[in-house]
Amino acid sequence: MKKTLTYKILDAHKVSEDLENNKMSIKIDHTLTQDATGTMAYLEFLSFGIDKVKTELSVSYVDHNTLQNGFMNADDHKFLQTVADKHGIVFSKAGNGICHQVNLERFAKPGKTLLGSDSHTPTSSGVGALAIGAGGLDVACAMAGMPFSIVRPKVVGVKLLNKLRPGVSAKDIIIYLIGKMTVKGGVNKVIEYYGEGVKNLQVPERATICNMGAELGATSSVFPSDENTLEFLTLQGRPEDYVELSADEGCEYDENIEIDLAELVPVASCPNSPDAVKPVSELSDIKVDQVLIGSCTNSSYYDFVKVASILKGKKIHKDVSLGIAPGSQQVLQMITKNGILDVLLEAGARILESACGPCIGMGQSPATDAVSLRTFNRNFYGRSGTNSAKVYLVSPEVAALSAVNGYVSSPLGMELNEFSLDVNYPKCDSLLYKPTFTSEVVMGPNIKPIPKFAPIGNSFTAKAMITLEDNITTDHIMPAGAKVLPYRSNIEKISEFVFSNIDEDFSKRCLENGAGVIVAGSNYGQGSSREHAAIAPRYLGIKAVIAASFARIHKKNLINFGILPIEIAIEADLLDEIEVSFDKENVKVVNKTKGESYETTCDLTEEEYSLISVGGLLNTF
Numbered sequence: 001m002k003k004t005l006t007y008k009i010l011d012a013h014k015v016s017e018d019l020e021n022n023k024m025s026i027k028i029d030h031t032l033t034q035d036a037t038g039t040m041a042y043l044e045f046l047s048f049g050i051d052k053v054k055t056e057l058s059v060s061y062v063d064h065n066t067l068q069n070g071f072m073n074a075d076d077h078k079f080l081q082t083v084a085d086k087h088g089i090v091f092s093k094a095g096n097g098i099c100h101q102v103n104l105e106r107f108a109k110p111g112k113t114l115l116g117s118d119s120h121t122p123t124s125s126g127v128g129a130l131a132i133g134a135g136g137l138d139v140a141c142a143m144a145g146m147p148f149s150i151v152r153p154k155v156v157g158v159k160l161l162n163k164l165r166p167g168v169s170a171k172d173i174i175i176y177l178i179g180k181m182t183v184k185g186g187v188n189k190v191i192e193y194y195g196e197g198v199k200n201l202q203v204p205e206r207a208t209i210c211n212m213g214a215e216l217g218a219t220s221s222v223f224p225s226d227e228n229t230l231e232f233l234t235l236q237g238r239p240e241d242y243v244e245l246s247a248d249e250g251c252e253y254d255e256n257i258e259i260d261l262a263e264l265v266p267v268a269s270c271p272n273s274p275d276a277v278k279p280v281s282e283l284s285d286i287k288v289d290q291v292l293i294g295s296c297t298n299s300s301y302y303d304f305v306k307v308a309s310i311l312k313g314k315k316i317h318k319d320v321s322l323g324i325a326p327g328s329q330q331v332l333q334m335i336t337k338n339g340i341l342d343v344l345l346e347a348g349a350r351i352l353e354s355a356c357g358p359c360i361g362m363g364q365s366p367a368t369d370a371v372s373l374r375t376f377n378r379n380f381y382g383r384s385g386t387n388s389a390k391v392y393l394v395s396p397e398v399a400a401l402s403a404v405n406g407y408v409s410s411p412l413g414m415e416l417n418e419f420s421l422d423v424n425y426p427k428c429d430s431l432l433y434k435p436t437f438t439s440e441v442v443m444g445p446n447i448k449p450i451p452k453f454a455p456i457g458n459s460f461t462a463k464a465m466i467t468l469e470d471n472i473t474t475d476h477i478m479p480a481g482a483k484v485l486p487y488r489s490n491i492e493k494i495s496e497f498v499f500s501n502i503d504e505d506f507s508k509r510c511l512e513n514g515a516g517v518i519v520a521g522s523n524y525g526q527g528s529s530r531e532h533a534a535i536a537p538r539y540l541g542i543k544a545v546i547a548a549s550f551a552r553i554h555k556k557n558l559i560n561f562g563i564l565p566i567e568i569a570i571e572a573d574l575l576d577e578i579e580v581s582f583d584k585e586n587v588k589v590v591n592k593t594k595g596e597s598y599e600t601t602c603d604l605t606e607e608e609y610s611l612i613s614v615g616g617l618l619n620t621f
Ligand code: MIC
Pocket: 036, 037, 064, 117, 118, 119, 120, 133, 360, 378, 480, 527, 528, 529, 530
């Protein structure tokens, strides 16, 4: 049978299959963690009592919490470094760059499976790996050699034709696709790219597209590995990692989409959702206050070449603040050597650390009501740190041109690339540490043990602690940013902030009531992989989330921590009394306040059901 590239890789890693429940489990070759999810992941890994990771390669990055306002972040970094050294994990120190950019440069290999405790892990699929985002506990299990289970994904074949026009970017391809498929259109699907247009995209462009496939809710995205991949890996000094990979000619996809690259125009994701897409030409009367170029989506050398060719000899508009965060030390070294940094400085850019920074609200929050143009991947409500800010997601070309003009501007037709791409990439690995197995784990006062949770039981009555609309993000549930991120290793403290951007009293209300349920619309928990969005509500007494549908990673995180995800749309108001009873087959929900009752099938596998029954995965060890 002719196979898609997705199933070639999945089948080569298949450990077991449960066709009745449409699930499969796969062997994981590589893992990555970042600090904001990593401290939990390693606390979980340590609880297994295993000496050395069982993967081919595991890398621990520090890139999110690099602000170090107080001892908390630095405590986390030390913990991560010592765990890595002791247990056979490569450590990437703060300053080395954003996990996905560094992983693409230094480690990603075609044909390998990579599981990362960050939703943008699929960035590494740009070289033809199958890279998947997951909660920290799933990654901890993979490091312990356990298979990872997924819903057998549908494969969406995206055929790319022709070539992008000048001024149109890989970012426009993925924003266009998100506009078409919406933020829930990719749930339990892999987006597979093929067609003659693929060869016109370099690996960094493919990585941008795979990165933002996370905004479709997709399990992963994948590109074939071809001569461009070989060139990229050769420039990175690791041509031996190359394997040619593609789908079988004539294979069948579950869904088909065709994109003529030559017809695309610059587009933007408008506030506050990546799928609120408009052509940039329709936004030209919007005055811009801030422009930020960076994040794991667009911070490659390739991106800065284009930015510099727009900024060369120009000054940014006096009312605009332009921040630049190169994705890695390697990128920073390259732009320094090749004169790009000078161009950026002369134009008036502020140079930020090679880290996630403003993408996760760690600094650079815009002014009240300000318009911020970002080359990032998420513009969810409140994520920038300023609830009233209007954040637009755009390509580096749109960002750079708009920074000069002071208004949203379309670069369509602009010939770019004055700087050579043919450079020797510095193998700047001075902040990467191979394990020496000599450290003792250091747990500073910021690292608190993970709370133990009792099982929720098969029937309970609890009040609706909050009622929510569709597409609630993990940024709504468990906000990030400079104030909250330092507490990622302290569940009791971080639980004070659950839903705090939209409902200040949530955590107090939960603690007063002792137990509760969350009622929501479709695609609940979209966005990040942060398992804190499950653990902290569980800590506050949440026993079930009743939602019309769930995002993939968040649903798994809920199950992992013993919260029952119930997939059904119900009517409820705040503090309505909700009775839940369930067994292996069925779930019954009664809104006792309204006198309405609902029934649905229990769509948990045998294994998931037993996890809920014992109070979560950690109780099984
Ligand atoms: C994000 O982009 O939302 C994050 C911050 O990288 C998260 C992980 C986290 O919350 O720590 C993600 O994408 O999974």
